[in-house]
Amino acid sequence: MASAEVGHRAARTFGAAPQGTARLLRVNLRRNSMPWILLLIAALFWFDSYRPSIATSPLYGMRTFWNLGQGHTIIDFGPFVAGVAAWMGSREGRRGLGDLVTTTARPRWAAQLATWAATTIWAVAAYLVFVCVMFAAYARQGVGGSPPWWWVAVGATAVAAFSAAGFALGAYWPSRFAAAVAAFGGFVAMALSSRTGFSHTSGWALILPTNSNGSFDGSVQADSGIFYPWLPDLPIVRIMFLAGIAVAALGLTGLPARAGGPWLRRAAVAVTLAGVALAGTGIELATTAKVAANGIVIPALHDAANDAPLAYRPVCGHAAGVPLCLNPAYARWMPNLTTALAPVLLEVRGLAGAPVRATQVPASYPSGNGGPPQVITLGGQPPVLRLSLGLVNLPGPCGFCSGPVVSKAFANQVRLMFAHAFAGAGSGRGTQAQQAVQAAMLRVAGLPFAAQPRLIANTEDFLASGPRPQPAPSSANGPVYAAAARLAGLSAAARHAWLASHLAALRAGRLALKDLP
């Protein structure tokens, strides 16, 4: 009989603890200041994170560069969440309820953690909802590629870390100023993160939540989420760092004598140290990061399965009879490309070295030397034109450019890069003969010589890599343009015949200007 009673009571006690915790959490969710500030955050999120992003190309890498890469979703949330969390953390102290709460059955630390959990649930849930609504809006606008979900997880963890840091400040300093100081501290922390992050592309600074310098698709014009997956390596490390900060801050709230008994306080010490260790591990791992073609790789965390390219069904069209296939994420620019390529492809149609088809290839993260690779290359047997479109600003909105990219300017750039590749100029400016042929092709395609130097200067990053001993020509004068004028002045048939007989020598760099007709 007695043992049966004991068993019954034990069962009730076992079930009562989670129920009590759930009830405590429910009460804290209901009596929480966070929902009120979320209205303000929603307005700021729209203004600062969403609105600027829709002025960029409709590709996820570009759209999310400002708000997730540069961390504006975190800046919009973090300081405000830290402020409200400080207000919640200081609640008992402000009301002078510390002694009263200490005498209750539940340890004070447990009650504080329930308050923090409720505050953080509100904040993180709102963050996820806002980001999902933003992505839904992107989806309605037909944004190409796949969303960077790992970076969303970084943002959610950052919100939790701000909440924990603010809460700890409020718990230790139950003042009316705690909230303001926590929010202010959040802004200063983000400013310091940007200060270091914007100037460091490697090393420990990669851990900083606003550092997108060379580590996020939009900053390097790559094709994450389009040709290859978003690599999770760097996001995982940042999550470790931010989670470590959150855990350490929460551990600190359990250290004072009033927080609980000796065992609980020892546990708080262990939690604090675990948090510090987690954050430190994250920093250490960040120092081992390397830039690969598809993103930042951290060897200790890297999963080779993430290197596999994404499967897709290409979207194809024709430019002057030459098949042109693109990734479906870029399908909206098919008309721009066919229009741009048609005149120059017509010029070279039928030549032995002319491309038989054109296809899009992934833009890769830069190796760090010599600038970005060429956008258009020509190679293979039969010759195939390869377009790395992720590297260039495509027609339409262009984010922080001086204005939107107009179709005509884009077409001229594409024609220049095609002529450059066709003449065999490679990754430099090419020989004088190659430059003359390039100029003649552009002239025949409708671009006057006078407009070419400026176009070359604007496009040079994608024409020539490595050091440039001489500046690009500023005017269309000199022997190169004189030879180009002669070539362009020939009839189409004569020019075609000259190219057919001299193309191999031209590409090999064996022709001089005097060899041109």
Next chain:
Amino acid sequence: MTATGLHRQVPGSFLRGETAAVLALAGLRLTRLYLISRRIPVALALLAGIGALLWAALHWQWNIAGGPAAAHFFPLTIETGAAAVISVTTHGPFGEPERAAGRWLPWLRLGAALALTAIAFGALAAGATAGTLPGGTLALLRDLGGMTGVGLLSAVFIGGAFGWAGPMAFLLITEGALAHRSTTPWAWPTRLPHDRGGAICACLVVAAGLVLITVRGPREPGRDAGEAS
């Protein structure tokens, strides 16, 4: 015992002097209690710290690489911090009894806001001596004043305890305006220091904030706010 030599005091003169002294003492006591209830000493310490932070930011050149938004971020953030502290001091813990009994309360609110703004300006101007502040002292005065106005307005509408949220939100709006080269005078930090439009908008906001905080006072705490120490 004689009364010879005693001069009769002019009737009422002793009383008048005593009353004036009592009134002065009472006024001082009232002011002191008001300042303590609004935690002004802590606010002064924080403003001094914010001035020191600006000094450190300029001395060690905590610059962010980038455009105007990046260049202004540190100074604007620090000015926002000062405005946030001033707005939080408007929070009163007493509510209805204080309003019913204190006829000097509006003047105390006005005086405290003005004095703290002046002190914040002094602290920041002192901090700015460590380097070159974007826009100089005139822009500092305009930006700090305008942001304080935003803080006072948010204290009026959402409560003194959360008054800091207004300047912080305005900081983000201003940064967005700077990043996108918007030049609306309502985002006055985006304008040149001598720009009349920006100055007028900042003055309007600070005037509205001062008038409303004087006449209406901050919004009373909600059910969750409780006592603010």
